[in-house]
Every structure is written in C-alpha cells, then in structure tokens.
Amino acid sequence: MEMRAVISRNMLHIALLGELDHHCASGIRDKIDTLLCDPSIKKLVFDLKDVTFMDSSGIGVILARAAAMKRRKGGRTVIVNAQGQIERVLRLSGVYTLVEREDEESEARGCSMRMM
Amino acid sequence: MQYADDVTITFASLSKNELLARSFAAAYAAQFDPTVRELEDIKTAISEAVTNVVVHAYPDRIGQVELHFSSQGDVLTMEVTDRGVGISDIQAAREPMFTTKPEQERSGLGFTVMEAFMDELCISSVSNEGTTVTMRKRIDQKRSMDMA
Ligand SMILES: Nc1ncnc2c1ncn2[C@@H]1O[C@H](COP(=O)(O)OP(=O)(O)O)[C@@H](O)[C@H]1O
Numbered sequence: 535m536e537m538r539a540v541i542s543r544n545m546l547h548i549a550l551l552g553e554l555d556h557h558c559a560s561g562i563r564d565k566i567d568t569l570l571c572d573p574s575i576k577k578l579v580f581d582l583k584d585v586t587f588m589d590s591s592g593i594g595v596i597l598a599r600a601a602a603m604k605r606r607k608g609g610r611t612v613i614v615n616a617q618g619q620i621e622r623v624l625r626l627s628g629v630y631t632l633v634e635r636e637d638e639e640s641e642a643r644g645c646s647m648r649m650m
Numbered sequence: 651m652q653y654a655d656d657v658t659i660t661f662a663s664l665s666k667n668e669l670l671a672r673s674f675a676a677a678y679a680a681q682f683d684p685t686v687r688e689l690e691d692i693k694t695a696i697s698e699a700v701t702n703v704v705v706h707a708y709p710d711r712i713g714q715v716e717l718h719f720s721s722q723g724d725v726l727t728m729e730v731t732d733r734g735v736g737i738s739d740i741q742a743a744r745e746p747m748f749t750t751k752p753e754q755e756r757s758g759l760g761f762t763v764m765e766a767f768m769d770e771l772c773i774s775s776v777s778n779e780g781t782t783v784t785m786r787k788r789i790d791q792k793r794s795m796d797m798a
C-alpha cells in the first residue's frame with residue numbers, strides 16, 4: 535500500500551493506493567500519526583479512490599484517527615471517493631456516524647504542498 | 651472428507667500471508683464464474699478470517715493457518731483452521747465491536763463482516779486446541795441475472 539499526504543492550511547489530505555489490510559495497517563497508521571503531530575490540522579481527509587481492497591483492519595485505522603480528530607477543537611474527518619467493496623465495508627462498520635462522506639475530490643488540492 | 655475438487659493450503663500465520671490467502675480464495679472461486687461483487691465478498695471474508703488467526707490465535711508465536719476450499723453445486727465452502735488459543739465465548743466474539751485487542755486498533759468487526767458478506771458463518775472452537783471458521787457462499791447471482 536502506498537500513501538500520499540498533502541497538508542494545505544488546516545487540512546491533511548491522505549490518498550491511499552492499493553490494498554488496506556492488517557498487514558499494512560500499522561505502517562499507514564504510523565505515517566498518518568506523525569503528520570497529525572501538527573496541532574493546527576483540523577480536517578483529516580481520507581481519499582479512498584485508489585484503494586482496491588479494504589477490510590475491518592482499515593476500519594480500525596480510520597476510526598481511531600477520526601476519534602483523535604474529534605478530540606481536537608473544531609477537528610473533523612472526511613472520507614472521499616469510496617466505492618464498491620470499500621464503501622460496503624465502510625457502511626457496514628458504522629464509520630459514517632463519526633466521519634463525514636464527500637464524493638468530490640478535495641477542493642484545495644490544486645494549491646497544496648506535497649509532503650511525501 | 652476430501653473430494654476431487656477440494657483444495658487445502660497451509661501457511662505460516664504471518665501478516666504478509668493475508669494477501670496470499672485472498673489471492674488463493676479468489677483463484678479458487680474463479681472457477682465458479684462469480685460476479686465481481688461475489689469475488690469481493692469472498693476476498694473480504696477470507697481476509698477477515700485469516701487476519702484473525704494472525705492477530706489472535708497465536709499470541710506469542712507463529713503458528714499454522716490451514717485453508718480448505720470445497721464446493722457442492724454452486725455453494726462454495728471456505729474453512730479456516732488454526733491450532734491456537736481458541737475462542738472462549740463465541741457468542742461474545744460474534745458481537746459487533748467486540749474485540750479482545752482494542753489496544754491494537756482492532757475494530758471488532760471481523761465476524762460482522764464475514765457474516766454480512768457470506769451466506770453462512772459457523773465458528774467452532776476449543777480452548778487451547780484451536781478454531782475453525784466455516785463460511786459458505788452461493789455463487790449464482792450472475793446466472794440468475796443472465797436468465798432474467
Ligand atoms: N482464530 C481465533 N483465535 C482466537 N481468538 C479469535 C480468533 N478469531 C477471533 N477471535 C476472537 O474474537 C474476537 C472478535 O473477532 P473479530 O470480530 O474479527 O474482531 P477483531 O479481530 O477486530 O478483534 C477477537 O477479538 C478475538 O478475541
């Protein structure tokens with residue numbers, strides 16, 4: 535699994551590519567948490583467009599980050615571009631009680647700074 | 651019982667083998683001409699069951715994971731067996747959000763996903779002897795759609 539992260543203003547945009555399973559969950563978790571050390575980040579976006587597989591291990595990664603964002607003043611988490619199997623697992627998990635869902639590509643991508 | 655169509659695969663309980671298990675399951679299922687969605691269901695369910703062996707069955711060692719694939723008519727059966735610690739309370743384990751490893755960010759949704767994506771889920775387990783998870787899925791959606 536690959537990850538591309540972009541920070542622009544108060545938003546951390548995480549694009550994941552490949553299969554998000556238990557095997558790669560901890561690596562992804564650690565990378566995101568390092569970036570989330572920046573307390574000015576108020577919005578966390580998971581772009582799942584290029585995720586080709588996800589199971590409940592991926593739900594664990596998203597839920598824990600979303601809970602951490604919720605503890606920040608004004609903090610929120612958004613999932614964009616989830617489809618097919620990924621969306622079915624997300625819906626089943628009840629993740630959308632804690633995380634917002636958006637369909638479009640994130641608005642601020644064009645003027646963002648590439649981090650990794 | 652071992653029939654001509656049965657396949658058994660054994661591998662170590664390493665997390666990198668979760669992908670291997672999904673690939674095996676997809677390859678076995680492919681001969682039944684599944685829809686894309688059925689294939690996704692099968693890969694998701696096997697991934698959950700094998701991940702459970704990797705995460706829970708052998709707390710301080712690497713053990714064996716055994717996959718057994720078989721079929722009867724258009725019903726595919728997948729069995730995932732380990733010789734690990736076993737599940738002491740199967741009813742509780744099946745509850746959504748129940749996990750014994752919250753510190754590892756387990757969501758406790760593995761059995762919930764297996765149940766939702768398969769037609770049948772059976773769990774049998776004996777303390778300190780191991781666990782077998784049996785999942786069944788009817789592969790018939792494409793054919794009934796073609797006939798409609
Ligand atoms: N093969 C297994 N061996 C031992 N315990 C297991 C096994 N599979 C599942 N369990 C137990 O059942 C619980 C629920 O499993 P699951 O729904 O997949 O959630 P999670 O894996 O996120 O904890 C686990 O937390 C664990 O205690």
Ligand SMILES: [Mg+2]
Nearest residue numbers: 698702760761
């Ligand atoms: Mg599990």
